[in-house]
Amino acid sequence: MSQTAFSTLNLHSDLLSNLDSLGYEAMTPIQAQSLPLIIDGKDVIAQGKTGSGKTAAFGLGLLNNLNVKRFRVQTLVLCPTRELADQVAKEIRRLARAIHNIKVLTLCGGMPFGPQIGSLEHGAHIIVGTPGRIEEHVHKGFLCLDELNTLVLDEADRMLEMGFQDSLDVIIDAAPSDRQTLLFSATFPDQIASIAxxxxxxxxxxxxxSSH
Ligand code: ADP
Ligand code: MG
Known part of the structure; x- marks a missing residue:
């Protein structure tokens, strides 16, 4: 098995030292294949099983490409369910521990709408959420995506299975076209090929x- 150290990547030193303290020694295969491309600003479609380390693959890429001094929504991560969005936000916060004043906000359906408007008024760098609720915030003008640099579709196959295609289209229409788009999926049906x-x-x- 090949073991590639994170230190071979062009990652900010504060991200690298935090990975050390998290005990992340080597990249998983999907991280080794996708991270150099993501850091380089490429659009990437990554297919790998559950547990292969996809969250850190896009999480480290988006954190490395973020400008913390600019307090605007620069990254949006879409997940199929609230549980998955919460897990992704938690992992991004862990990976971002060394970055001061970074704000990660989760916006999911099944949660009260009003407090989310308040949170959006306070601002965020990264938003993690489910497509229906994000669409609603975009549509009603509470969430502005004009400064979005990176859009991540996590578990894209499940989002399409759950019927989120229309919400995804509204969100994508509201995002700048010169963004980076990252698509993660366990499977690669025709529907994914066509949205990609x-x-x-x-x-x-x-x-x-394989997963590891
Ligand atoms: P996936 O999204 O592919 O199902 P996750 O991103 O949830 O997988 O990662 C699975 C687990 O592996 C998580 O607990 C995560 O913290 C851990 N993990 C990810 N990358 C590494 C790594 N390079 N070294 C050690 N643990 C890792
Ligand atoms: Mg995942």
């Missing part, structure tokens, strides 16, 4: 069979 073709620019596709 519509919303991504020259995506590089990586695939990992």
């Amino acid at each position: 073709k519509r919303i991504m620019k020259n995506p590089v596709q990586v695939k990992v069979e």
